[in-house]
Amino acid sequence: MRKTIYLGIAALVILALSAYYLSQQPGAIQRTTTPTAQTTAATTTTTTPSSVGTVEVVDALGRRVSVKVPVSRVVALGPGALRLVVYLNATDKLAGIEGIERRPPQGRDYGYILWAKNLTSLPVIGQGGPDSPVNFEAIMRVSPDVIIMSPVLANSPDQVQEETGIPVVVVSYSNAVGGVNFTTLFQSLRTLGIVLGREERAEELIRYMESLIQDLNRRTANITQRPKVYVGAISYKGGQPFESTMANFPPLVLLNTPGVADNYGIPPGAKSTGRHF
Template structure:
């Protein structure tokens, strides 16, 4: 009997050690995410759990940037404006499952974040673009007790340092730093390629171009344009609206367009219906334009849907380049290039859907749909 005691004791000791080894792991605080301090685009220092597993993105463009960095699977709620209006937003076409997520607020460029709904989905971090300044970001963070990280598109999207910094910040917080670096490199390569194709063309040899019917908090007619229009800037185009000395969205007088009389006119297809209706009422005005008389009227896919769809803006730049400088862009198939861009940034080629929704890259007629 005495010989058996050590065996029993040994067995009991082993069992105790196994149980003791399991016990602390079940209650260990080691499962709590480690934290790091980051500086957001408002210059705020924020302590974030990394990698964040549950995230939300609010305000114009925030969710888009998250999708570019492969963060869609971490999103636990979306704004109502995203759920109700996915048209024109490639990031939602590529990630339709996002529209089934819980609503975390109304959304929209002039909306107020809903602290209660944001807190209800218990995200590790709230990404926000455009809706808040430094003070309001601090206030939202205090109300929700959730880290708030402010992003920015800067003033020169799609190719803006603030866009690159925002992507890298999202990547760091979500554990997708490698992907963020790849996206930034891709955007910079697109910018370099577009400029390299056009940088040596003398100004006097460039056609004079105009883009009309640009969206600006809603659809507008041909008088709505943009000085320093990003797709034109990217290809060094000779935009007649730049002669105003302004930057950004502007409304011009019809007489101004007649005096400019550009060689080529692009129409934002979100406003094409308004232009066609106006043509029925004022055919003489349009028929007086050189571009209309010579058939130099082209459609652009709208990219201003909840701020800049960076992918579509770049695709528009390549299409505009193909139209304005056919020799320099002879190797580019605009639809194929658009799908290359969508595929890289979003993981899916969605040009066909965008073309079905708006018309796609093509010559336009003002007399037929």
């Protein structure tokens, strides 16, 4: 029983604690020369380095975006975008933050970094939160070189790029809201690593998370008797009641353990409310 509890706790915190731990390590690596680069869903290639140039990346929505480098000023819009900037140790490039990021940091590992570095005093560039409208004027006032954006805002990335004249790079954790697909997450980290000059940091994070994933798989792959698990009160654009659940809940997937919701036709990663299990 105690072993089961320990494994459950390990899986539950892997998505945040691993990156938070690495965000505390000294020696964030900054690129001194900037190559022209292009990233795809599977590979990243670079050409001969130069001190100043342009990188072309393919973002989480498959959009090809050209960004002038080196980038010195950046803003992050929408749930999850700022978190990745913090994990990459690129907070020195932040030109502003969303209003929602000024709340106390409890429950957000990256929030403690913002408070410790007094980044909550940066100019507010919008409301923040899912489906929130983009404040074009506030963004343009802080003159970022690039906008990092999650795909769940009221405005499309193409509209934001057209209205501001600033390159927009979309990052994502999964195709399903609230889910985690590590291929998608790792590609977003690599894309941001290129844009922000943090390629080696991105690979450091990815290697560490992969080692934890492999460790959990090794511990749980051959367990024959597994508990029946229901995950309740899954948040979706805010707090939800106990009936709110999720298929393929990431910590359970990491433990090779199916959840009750997996058997009710709910698409992987999707939320469901109002069911009685």
